Amino acid sequence: MSFAPLQNDTFLRACWRLSTPHTPVWLMRQAGRYLPEYRATRAQAGSFMGLATNTDYATEVTLQPLERYPLDAAILFSDILTVPDAMGLGLSFAMGEGPRFASPVRDEAAVKALRVPDLNKLKYVFDAVTSIRRALNGRVPLIGFSGSPWTLACYMVEGAGSDDYRLVKTMLYSRPDLMHHLLAINADAVAVYLNAQIDAGAQAVMIFDSWGGVLADGAFQAFSLAYTARVLAQLKREHDGTKIPRIVFTKGGGLWLSQMQSLDCEVLGLDWTVNLAQARALVGSTHALQGNLDPNVLFAPPQQVAAEARKVLEAFGAPHRGDGPGVGHIFNLGHGISQHTPPEHVTALVEAVHSHSRQMRL
Ligand code: CP3
Secondary structure, X not given: OOOOOOOXXXXXXXXXXXXXXOOOEOOOOOOOOOOHHHHHHHHHHOOHHHHHOOHHHHHHHHHHHHHHOOXXXXXXXXXXXXXXXXXXXXXXXXXXXXXXXXXXXXXXXXXXXXXXXXXXXXXXXXHHXXXXXXXXXXXXXXXXXXXXXXXXXXXXXXXXXXXXXXXXXXXXXXXXHHHHHHHHHHHHHHHHHHHHHHHHOOOEEEEEEOOHHHOOOOHHHHHHHHHHHHHHHHOOOEEOOEEOOXXXXXXXXXXXXXXXXXXXXXXXXXXXXXXXXXXXXXXXXXXXXXXXXXXHHHHOOHHHHHHHHHHHHHHHOOOOOOOOOOOOEEEEEOOOOOOOOOHHHHHHHHHHHHHHHHHOOO
16 A cells, blocks of 8 residues: 655654654544534434444544634544443434443343454455545545543443443442453454454554543552553554554553653653643653643633643643654643634634744744
């Protein structure tokens, strides 16, 4: 497979902690319901999974935010729950309700029946990766992604989103052996899934540990971090002669940053509770940092959005200059963009990140 040469490599350079002319920016969930063009395509497709499983639709919606904003990376349009779906749990998205599994994993028999899924069932994802990479035509790099083993386990056991994580934590505390078995299968499934995305054309990969932060200290290390490490240990380091950077984002993981530093990855994603200056002082130059504007800032008027974006850039501090690796910052939100976000406010955000970060380099 050969693809067009990359024109904007600021995101990949920042992952490798190399100097860049501006701070690269992309947004978690940048393709989504806050964009009217997304809602129009989704109506045509009939449902979220109708979008995600159709190569042309998935390609179209991935590129929509890039048509509006000069973002520095694209992210595959899909979902973290495709993997448990391929394991046979029966994913559906009821209108306005979020995800639901028809067969949640609640007992020993269900855990022991789990297997790493047949990758053919996820072919639609890999086809989308290749199609998006072609359509990007070298404009910006394409990020592939997966949920973390723990975050997938939350949905697999709860059967849907949860406020208290009661069912998954009941299993964790009463049958840790079952939880470890489930997480080991998830880790191996996530690893083959991400490696197949890399083979299909993903130029970086990100692991979303969205619910790592709901765990107790001690449980986080044993049930989330250890299995994220198990995924990373199995990932391909390069493809077609190019190294593939790996990003790990644990929402609510700020307290464990020094332990997350032991992860064999290039970038650590941070939510808005973390002070970027302190994170940079702690992490130094072992990892680049990604984040961390509160997504709710985007509800304020554009001038305030720009001011808050400048604060995040200033908190990270002086950009790296010169040759060779130093520190790296990728601007992002601290979690996914809200569906209620006014699209013009995103214009102000991206403009402020680019212009202020250029000024910081003068
Ligand atoms: O960032 C991107 O643009 C790529 C696409 C992407 C989606 N989901 C599309 C999506 C990514 C990276 C995800 C990851 C994802 N999915 C996570 C991890 C990131 C995070 O936000 O913590 C999680 C926990 C999920 C599970 C999931 N998928 C939920 C809870 C929901 C419902 C959320 C809601 O707002 O209703 C989804 C559905 C989903 N995934 C949508 C999109 C655009 C909305 C579907 C719709 O069109 O109705």
